Amino acid sequence: MRILVVEDDVQLAEVLAEALTDRQYAVDVVQDGEVAWDWFNSLHYDLIVLDLTLPKLDGVSFCQRLRNRNFTAPVMMLTARDTIADKIIGLDAGADDYMVKPFDLQELMARIRALLRRGSSATVTGFVWGSLRLDSSTYEVTYKTELIQLTPKEYALLELLVANGRRVLSRAGIIERIWTLQDPPTEETVKSHIKSLRQKLKAAGAPDDFIETVHGLGYRLKKTEAG
Structure with missing residues (x-):
């Protein structure tokens, strides 16, 4: 399965890419929303991990574009913003799940597995x-x-x-x-x-x-x- 990680924190993006690659996913990493949009239009992705605050095209706008294009695969949104209002904005934009930084990496991996199981031919495990x-x-x-x-x-x-x-x-x-x-x-x-x-x-x-x-x-x- 192929995952797009859109994260402008280079160190965090590298950690996410390494963790996902270790779990046998193909991972592409980009640092801004406009480049991510170009990649989305060029490749098929099974899941997108998306930072909320991004240069050029923010995560909310990016997610809204995805859903307007009828992209049905899951989106995991990451952000340092932890208010209920911010979570509602992200989920209303089309995110399937939302985690606040800093987060536990193992929990994130578990949530990603859960999202990927939805709508697939996967069994529970x-x-x-x-x-x-x-x-x-x-x-x-x-x-x-x-x-x-x-x-x-x-x-x-x-x-x-x-x-x-x-x-x-x-x-x-x-x-x-x-x-x-x-x-x-x-x-x-x-x-x-x-x-x-x-x-x-x-x-x-x-x-x-x-x-x-x-x-x-x-x-x-x-x-x-x-x-």
Whole structure:
């Protein structure tokens, strides 16, 4: 999943980016609202972490623009302003949650996980597709009872596939969702990760075509017995 962090406090932005990256999210960081708006219009984001006070375009105006464009993914608003009136303004602008600085980083990560679960195919603790289970709290993957060891990027790719199910994902779309702008790979890298995932899934007992190739389009998961 891809997250945009809009925060003009460079040190805090680095802390947030590191914490989110450690949890297997692709993270882009910008320091002002206008640049963030350009990035929003160029990439798909599953969640936006947004400071209230920003140069060029403040967080409230930015959030209002998002909702006016029918952006339905969650927005977590961060601010040093702690009055009830400020919280109401942020929530009325379209924020889904609101945390006051300084905040506990672990609580923020928990709230972000909760926001990302809303409207997704996630279970309480992860993702399920047939006999495959991904635990988003421990990043453990099992097929039936077999534990599968994945690299961080393999886990992110498999989670993306499970979250989208039968929807076809192109290689370019996969790159956009799980790699940052600072480290974009080639499409051959995506093919290599898909090959490795298939090998590991097969070793755990999954069918050869658990990840299907839709020629000329991309990849999707095989139908489950339930459809």
